[in-house]
Amino acid sequence: MSAIPGDIAVAVSGLENRFGSTTVHQDLDLQVRRGEILGLVGGSGSGKTVLLRSMLLLHRPQAGEIHLLGTPTRSLGRGEEKALRQRMGVLFQQGALFTGLTVKENVSLPLWEHTRFDAATVEDLAMLKIQLAGFPLDAAHLYPSELSGGMVKRAALARALALDPELLFLDEPTAGLDPVSAGAFDELIAELHKLLGLTVIMVTHDMDALWATTHRVAFLGDRRVLAVQPIEQLARNDHPLIKAYFGGSRTAAWRDR
Numbered sequence: 001m002s003a004i005p006g007d008i009a010v011a012v013s014g015l016e017n018r019f020g021s022t023t024v025h026q027d028l029d030l031q032v033r034r035g036e037i038l039g040l041v042g043g044s045g046s047g048k049t050v051l052l053r054s055m056l057l058l059h060r061p062q063a064g065e066i067h068l069l070g071t072p073t074r075s076l077g078r079g080e081e082k083a084l085r086q087r088m089g090v091l092f093q094q095g096a097l098f099t100g101l102t103v104k105e106n107v108s109l110p111l112w113e114h115t116r117f118d119a120a121t122v123e124d125l126a127m128l129k130i131q132l133a134g135f136p137l138d139a140a141h142l143y144p145s146e147l148s149g150g151m152v153k154r155a156a157l158a159r160a161l162a163l164d165p166e167l168l169f170l171d172e173p174t175a176g177l178d179p180v181s182a183g184a185f186d187e188l189i190a191e192l193h194k195l196l197g198l199t200v201i202m203v204t205h206d207m208d209a210l211w212a213t214t215h216r217v218a219f220l221g222d223r224r225v226l227a228v229q230p231i232e233q234l235a236r237n238d239h240p241l242i243k244a245y246f247g248g249s250r251t252a253a254w255r256d257r
């Protein structure tokens, strides 16, 4: 395949993912530009999470190539894969914090694992990320079970930012939050994106988040990416699957504002 331009953070080409007789992706292509916030949408079961996991190198596709930050990943050795993973942060839907660790310990963990900083530096960096994620510093000693849904998301975001990632993956970041908390989280993502120059890839069903934060949105359907467009254009795209998705009463309300 030809060289990947420097302004492309993630390039997926010819991706194929199958589970038994079910083909989830076939000949799927997607390019994510450096510094953009890209939304990933599609009907339930269209393969958004499997695509996310493929890009995170957590799922190995049957065919295709994924370039991450200019590096082809198909034949990476363990060491190279680990190094690349450290340049990516991820916020999973449930937050996925370790329940037996406090927020500060959760955020410190990647720093202990992947750096040789001393204890004081790890603590300083963890507290900085906790603050960046808008989590109250005086609650950093709490355990996940003591947090509200919005606080769990912020704590998990702080952990995702621990190693200063260039690429940030968000899986349904506002799912389960009330509208006010979800709106605040959208603003936080937009601010961090600007402040840290992150490339953000966000799977979401949340129309508010799509309209408020994304530069472009990729639509998954029919086992591939059917379109990548700014949301204003995508919501008016004539492809039957896209039309059906945005034609629902909840999404149409946004489109027709």
Ligand SMILES: Nc1ncnc2c1ncn2[C@@H]1O[C@H](COP(=O)(O)OP(=O)(O)OP(=O)(O)O)[C@@H](O)[C@H]1O
Binding pocket: 019, 022, 024, 042, 043, 044, 045, 046, 047, 048, 049, 050, 051
């Ligand atoms: N580990 C697995 N084993 C078997 N099938 C799987 C596995 N992971 C995903 N699938 C299947 O792949 C398809 C796509 O799943 P995926 O979770 O990526 O969809 P999605 O677009 O994220 O859906 P949703 O919006 O409902 O979360 C589904 O049919 C799912 O059952």
